[in-house]
Amino acid sequence: MGRVFSSLLRLKDGGLHAFTSRFARWTKPLGTSLPLATFTDVGRSKSELLAENALLRQQLIILKRQVKRPTFSRTDRILLVLLARLVRAWQQALIIVQPDTLLRWHRELFRLFWRHRSKAPARKPKVAAETIALIGEMAKDNRLWGAERIRGELLKLGMHVCKRTIQKYMRAVRTQQPRGQTWATFLHNHATQIWACDFLQITDLFFRPLFAFFFIELQSRKVIHVGVTRSPTDAWVAQHLREATPYGQTPKYLIRDNDNKFGSLSWLLGISVLKRATQQ
Numbered sequence: 001m002g003r004v005f006s007s008l009l010r011l012k013d014g015g016l017h018a019f020t021s022r023f024a025r026w027t028k029p030l031g032t033s034l035p036l037a038t039f040t041d042v043g044r045s046k047s048e049l050l051a052e053n054a055l056l057r058q059q060l061i062i063l064k065r066q067v068k069r070p071t072f073s074r075t076d077r078i079l080l081v082l083l084a085r086l087v088r089a090w091q092q093a094l095i096i097v098q099p100d101t102l103l104r105w106h107r108e109l110f111r112l113f114w115r116h117r118s119k120a121p122a123r124k125p126k127v128a129a130e131t132i133a134l135i136g137e138m139a140k141d142n143r144l145w146g147a148e149r150i151r152g153e154l155l156k157l158g159m160h161v162c163k164r165t166i167q168k169y170m171r172a173v174r175t176q177q178p179r180g181q182t183w184a185t186f187l188h189n190h191a192t193q194i195w196a197c198d199f200l201q202i203t204d205l206f207f208r209p210l211f212a213f214f215f216i217e218l219q220s221r222k223v224i225h226v227g228v229t230r231s232p233t234d235a236w237v238a239q240h241l242r243e244a245t246p247y248g249q250t251p252k253y254l255i256r257d258n259d260n261k262f263g264s265l266s267w268l269l270g271i272s273v274l275k276r277a278t279q280q
Contacts (some may be wrong), residue, residue, distance in 0.1 A: 060095045072097070077105045131159055132169050139170045191219040193252035199232065199261055211261070213237065215244045218255075232261045245271075 072080075084090040084102055091099045131154070138150050145153075147166040154161050187194065200212040211232050215224040225244035229236055245251075255274045256262055 078109065081106050081109060127161060127165060127169075131161060134159075135161070135166055135169045136173045139173045143174070187218065190253060194218040194255060195224065195251040195253070196255040197262075198257065199259060213240055217251075237262055 080097065080102060084094075090102075094102065134154070135150060138145060138153060142149075147163045147170060150166050150170070151161060151163055154166075181189070195215050195217055197213070197215045200214065202210045202212060204210055208230070210228055210230060212226060212228050213232065214226045216222065217224060225240065227236075227240040227243075250271050252270075253272050253274055255276055258275055
């Protein structure tokens with residue numbers, strides 16, 4: 001009786017083992033499909049899932065050491081953002097990406113979502129293309145006509161267009177021409193007669209400020225004069241201006257910014273001082 005019972009137990013264990021191995025082989029995913037792999041985890045124990053999670057985590061650690069910067073597709077980013085919402089300690093679960101990066105992806109998805117929601121439907125312009133072309137032709141051929149005059153001429157042809165719409169299409173035809181020469185043209189025409197001066201702040205070995213005052217010729221980029229001091233004053237600036245222009249060798253124009261260190265340069269005879277704002 002005992003032999004028969006032991007034989008039945010061995011038969012049960014062997015059948016259960018064969019069924020388990022065959023079930024695992026049947027439910028093994030054919031590829032790297034996330035839904036199918038998640039479905040196969042239903043029949044697995046909690047301890048096995050924890051062990052596999054630890055194994056995958058260790059592989060990610062090794063991958064992080066060997067791969068400099070893995071690439072993420074748009075689908076990968078969306079999946080990581082959605083899965084992070086389901087995990088309470090999602091910041092500790094991230095390995096190959098930083099939490100700030102995941103938050104930035106979330107903000108990008110949020111902007112794309114609301115951009116799509118707030119996008120106005122495309123609609124055809126209310127003004128016909130022939131009318132727009134006629135407005136441009138009238139504005140181009142008649143420079144003295146305003147929007148009200150063009151609106152009156154269109155009314156004679158049976159076209160009802162408001163004044164604001166006419167002004168909008170007139171801007172593309174009537175561009176404002178600058179009066180006089182531009183600053184670039186002025187510099188090009190008078191480059192031989194223009195100097196520029198400025199202060200350059202530097203620090204010495206003991207981190208004390210020093211101010212280098214220099215003159216440069218605009219055409220040749222040649223440094224004419226350089227002076228260094230710790231506290232520039234009006235008298236000191238005036239003295240170096242005299243040293244930079246000996247024997248009447250003065251330029252016609254002198255460019256400087258609006259710094260108060262220059263003081264008053266009204267005593268310079270024959271030199272026109274041009275103030276220019278500093279370029280950031």
